[in-house]
Amino acid sequence: MTAAPNLTLWGVGTSRTVRAHWAMHELGLTYTTRAIGPRTGETKTAEYTALNPRQKIPLLQDGDFRIGESAAIVAYLSRTYSTEENSLIPEPPRDFAAWLEWTFFIVAELDSTSLYVMRRHGADALGHIYGVAPEVVAKAGEYFRQQLRHVETALADNRTYLMGDRFTSADILLTTCLDWAIAYGVGICDNAQPYLARIQQRPAYQLGRAANVARAAPERAR
Ligand SMILES: N[C@@H](CCC(=O)N[C@@H](CS)C(=O)NCC(=O)O)C(=O)O
Numbered sequence: 692m693t694a695a696p697n698l699t700l701w702g703v704g705t706s707r708t709v710r711a712h713w714a715m716h717e718l719g720l721t722y723t724t725r726a727i728g729p730r731t732g733e734t735k736t737a738e739y740t741a742l743n744p745r746q747k748i749p750l751l752q753d754g755d756f757r758i759g760e761s762a763a764i765v766a767y768l769s770r771t772y773s774t775e776e777n778s779l780i781p782e783p784p785r786d787f788a789a790w791l792e793w794t795f796f797i798v799a800e801l802d803s804t805s806l807y808v809m810r811r812h813g814a815d816a817l818g819h820i821y822g823v824a825p826e827v828v829a830k831a832g833e834y835f836r837q838q839l840r841h842v843e844t845a846l847a848d849n850r851t852y853l854m855g856d857r858f859t860s861a862d863i864l865l866t867t868c869l870d871w872a873i874a875y876g877v878g879i880c881d882n883a884q885p886y887l888a889r890i891q892q893r894p895a896y897q898l899g900r901a902a903n904v905a906r907a908a909p910e911r912a913r
Pocket residue numbers: 705706707708728729730731732733734735746747748749759760761762
């Protein structure tokens with residue numbers, strides 16, 4: 692009998708951390724949450740820096756193995772803990788390549804080049820650190836909409852999930868970007884609305900979101 696995995700997930704409260712919590716729940720994994728939040732100083736402690744010198748969340752510990760980067764965590768969990776009945780990653784090489792293409796596209800174009808640029812330069816977000824730049828924020832929102840056309844084209848055949856009739860972890864990444872875009876007031880394409888509504892009904896999505904809620908620190912609760 693193989694021992695149950697010893698999983699600890701660091702980080703709550705962001706569009707990146709929720710991906711890992713959600714994947715855990717999709718795979719029915721039991722894990723410990725270390726509920727550290729962004730911009731609280733908690734990613735900079737000596738204990739955490741020793742685990743993750745990048746000082747970012749999320750971070751996954753699986754026994755003595757550690758991995759950061761939300762998409763890499765989701766991919767690692769999908770690859771390691773999928774079963775025949777419940778798999779989040781396609782096996783055939785070309786399907787796997789298509790999954791990789793979606794994954795990199797979502798992380799690079801929708802997250803890093805669009806939504807995170809809005810976060811970095813938004814007056815109500817991190818503009819006080821990286822510079823408030825309304826024109827950059829507006830252009831990044833436009834770029835998101837433009838890039839989302841690839842998703843719109845894929846969903847045009849009324850497929851249930853991004854890659855067809857099987858839910859994969861690419862859906863986790865896409866959904867977190869759609870939720871994020873809506874929260875930022877960037878509209879999403881019409882055919883992504885029913886897609887999103889369908890995904891949001893998944894119990895693992897709801898459990899992952901609940902697990903991602905930052906606990907109220909006493910000084911913040913006051
Ligand atoms: N590309 C990384 C980005 C991780 C990241 O930037 N995390 C932010 C919160 S969303 C963070 O930890 N910032 C440092 C801090 O807040 O102390 C990922 O997807 O995991």
